[in-house]
Amino acid sequence: xxxxxxxASIRSIDVGISLLxxxxxxxxxxxxxxxxxxITALNLLSSPGAGKTTLLERTLDQFGRETRCAVxxxxxxxxxxxxxxxxxxxxxxxxxxxxxxxxxxxxxxxSAAAMDLSGVRMLxxxxxxxxxxxxxxxxxxxxxxxxxxxTEGEDKxxxxxxxxxxxxxxxxxxxxxxxxxGFDRAAAIxxxxxxxxxxxxxxxxxxxxxxLEEWYDFxxxxxxxx
Amino acid sequence: MESTLALAAAKARDQGATRIHRIVLRIGALSGVEPEALRxxxxxxxxxxxxxxxxxxxxxxxxxxxxEECDLEFEVTSGFIFTCPKCGRISGDLNQGRxxxxxxxxxx
Numbered sequence: 001x002x003x004x005x006x007x008a009s010i011r012s013i014d015v016g017i018s019l020l021x022x023x024x025x026x027x028x029x030x031x032x033x034x035x036x037x038x039i040t041a042l043n044l045l046s047s048p049g050a051g052k053t054t055l056l057e058r059t060l061d062q063f064g065r066e067t068r069c070a071v072x073x074x075x076x077x078x079x080x081x082x083x084x085x086x087x088x089x090x091x092x093x094x095x096x097x098x099x100x101x102x103x104x105x106x107x108x109x110x111s112a113a114a115m116d117l118s119g120v121r122m123l124x125x126x127x128x129x130x131x132x133x134x135x136x137x138x139x140x141x142x143x144x145x146x147x148x149x150x151t152e153g154e155d156k157x158x159x160x161x162x163x164x165x166x167x168x169x170x171x172x173x174x175x176x177x178x179x180x181x182g183f184d185r186a187a188a189i190x191x192x193x194x195x196x197x198x199x200x201x202x203x204x205x206x207x208x209x210x211x212l213e214e215w216y217d218f219x220x221x222x223x224x225x226x
Numbered sequence: 227m228e229s230t231l232a233l234a235a236a237k238a239r240d241q242g243a244t245r246i247h248r249i250v251l252r253i254g255a256l257s258g259v260e261p262e263a264l265r266x267x268x269x270x271x272x273x274x275x276x277x278x279x280x281x282x283x284x285x286x287x288x289x290x291x292x293x294e295e296c297d298l299e300f301e302v303t304s305g306f307i308f309t310c311p312k313c314g315r316i317s318g319d320l321n322q323g324r325x326x327x328x329x330x331x332x333x334x
Binding site: 009010011012013014015016017018019020022132135136161162165193194195196197198199 | 237306325329
């Protein structure tokens with residue numbers, strides 16, 4: 001074969017496929033399944049230590065008494081969080097991702113299939129603590145909730161904009177210790193509004209309970225009435 | 227990049243091709259993906275695949291927002307703060323600029 005004919009045999013094909021297509025397809029399948037079962041699914045995202053698990057403990061103990069909840073929780077290792085969240089009235093499944101720094105739709109599908117979701121109206125998906133990679137992976141959630149704690153910098157939204165950009169709700173957590181830490185709440189809120197004007201903002205402390213009623217009221221608006 | 231190469235190899239195989247000569251990606255300016263990181267991964271991983279020796283082309287898609295107030299479409303040049311150049315309102319979403327797409331292949 002001459003080099004000319006080798007060149008001539010090269011052809012161009014248009015593909016036009018999203019590199020996240022496999023995950024996006026599974027996420028849509030999850031979304032359809034959750035909708036069919038009247039389950040509201042929330043994807044909770046934050047850096048490690050922002051208070052996702054503590055907030056969920058309180059939420060299961062209070063809101064979870066009126067609305068049946070379930071939790072899928074992701075970490076690189078250990079089932080510590082699942083043990084903290086386990087309640088007789090709320091099924092919990094731990095995903096250990098090993099080296100993966102985020103949850104993917106396929107992991108959520110497998111976990112949801114392994115749980116008893118009968119009667120469950122609210123599914124909390126606690127993502128791996130990470131403000132970068134989880135932003136790119138749709139899990140099929142109804143809404144994304146991003147937590148920012150007062151133990152972090154006020155400028156976190158400016159430093160990690162994609163995840164805040166993708167949020168429907170931003171929770172400013174640990175507000176009980178804001179003053180002690182010298183955390184400038186007004187500056188943080190301004191930064192959240194600049195990056196995520198679309199997001200609803202709730203300020204709360206899972207420890208003192210301040211703001212939790214507003215959080216539960218918000219959850220109530222998401223639960224389909226049956 | 228691993229899944230991109232796998233996707234490209236599958237598409238080439240579907241077309242009865244054994245070699246990939248060029249991979250064209252469309253990457254949004256605010257997709258969160260660093261073209262340099264993609265190139266680095268491509269160089270490291272392509273060797274054992276049908277794309278060994280292939281050219282990697284990365285087309286950047288500019289970020290465009292739309293102002294909800296005045297319905298103006300505008301290019302976003304200020305990072306992740308989408309400020310309307312006409313009225314100054316900050317909007318929440320993009321029309322384009324998040325793409326992460328395998329656009330085209332050259333195969334034989």
